[in-house]
Amino acid sequence: MDLDRALRTTGAVRRFSDTPVERSTVHAILDSARFAPSGGNRQPWRVAVIERPATRRHLAGLMQPVWDEYVAAAQQGRRGFNPVDHEPIDDAPHAPNELLDHIEQVPVVLAVAVDLRELAVMDGELERVSIVGGASIYPFCWSILLAAHDHGLGGVMTTFLSRAEPEAAPLLGLPEHHALAATIVLGVPEGDRVTKLSRRTADTFTTIDRFDGPPLVSGRDS
Numbered sequence: 310m311d312l313d314r315a316l317r318t319t320g321a322v323r324r325f326s327d328t329p330v331e332r333s334t335v336h337a338i339l340d341s342a343r344f345a346p347s348g349g350n351r352q353p354w355r356v357a358v359i360e361r362p363a364t365r366r367h368l369a370g371l372m373q374p375v376w377d378e379y380v381a382a383a384q385q386g387r388r389g390f391n392p393v394d395h396e397p398i399d400d401a402p403h404a405p406n407e408l409l410d411h412i413e414q415v416p417v418v419l420a421v422a423v424d425l426r427e428l429a430v431m432d433g434e435l436e437r438v439s440i441v442g443g444a445s446i447y448p449f450c451w452s453i454l455l456a457a458h459d460h461g462l463g464g465v466m467t468t469f470l471s472r473a474e475p476e477a478a479p480l481l482g483l484p485e486h487h488a489l490a491a492t493i494v495l496g497v498p499e500g501d502r503v504t505k506l507s508r509r510t511a512d513t514f515t516t517i518d519r520f521d522g523p524p525l526v527s528g529r530d531s
């Protein structure tokens with residue numbers, strides 16, 4: 310697939326046909342994704358392919374309350390779990406989530422972990438939430454989605470399991486000093502996949518020299 314087209318059309322897919330995805334396809338996807346960059350080329354990723362239905366159900370049960378709280382915050386006009394002013398909501402009502410409801414039927418469920426000992430977290434001592442460490446694992450996750458697209462599959466990266474990492478860790482045999490970075494689901498999209506994604510245009514978020522500088526406009530002289 311043409312790279313620019315892949316970048317523009319790899320949207321989130323959460324509904325899948327019954328078509329199974331062979332382990333060999335999962336392997337081929339990971340074999341491409343492993344070329345993702347990571348700080349110091351430490352390649353700190355581990356992947357568990359979650360096949361057991363009981364494990365999937367257990368994990369979905371851990372993700373559901375996180376989803377409930379996220380939705381409840383959104384309904385109050387707030388961005389749930391943002392590191393600036395998130396306020397926990399203890400009594401969030403059940404919010405349906407098709408992906409979690411049908412987790413046993415999803416063709417591929419991948420848990421992606423990162424070895425924290427391999428990260429150089431340059432912003433780890435600042436008085437704000439650290440962001441840099443994720444840059445050594447999320448390009449890999451995105452490459453999984455791009456590679457899956459190239460194999461005719463769709464999927465989505467989710468992070469709600471990370472909130473329940475302490476409970477999920479023993480279920481998954483998460484090694485010591487590892488963090489759960491993402492749960493990625495993959496499969497053959499049900500129906501046509503969306504190819505026109507809703508994204509802001511580059512000029513709305515790009516400025517010259519400073520973040521309060523003049524906007525970048527296309528064309529050198531303008």
Ligand SMILES: Cc1cc2nc3c(=O)[nH]c(=O)nc-3n(C[C@H](O)[C@H](O)[C@H](O)COP(=O)(O)O)c2cc1C
Pocket residue numbers: 319320321322465466467468469470506507
């Ligand atoms: C870091 C990250 C975390 C995400 N977490 C979740 C999640 O927990 N659950 C979920 O359903 N989707 C999750 N998504 C998918 C986003 O909702 C999706 O990429 C975004 O809404 C754009 O959707 P679109 O490609 O269909 O336009 C996540 C995506 C990223 C990049």
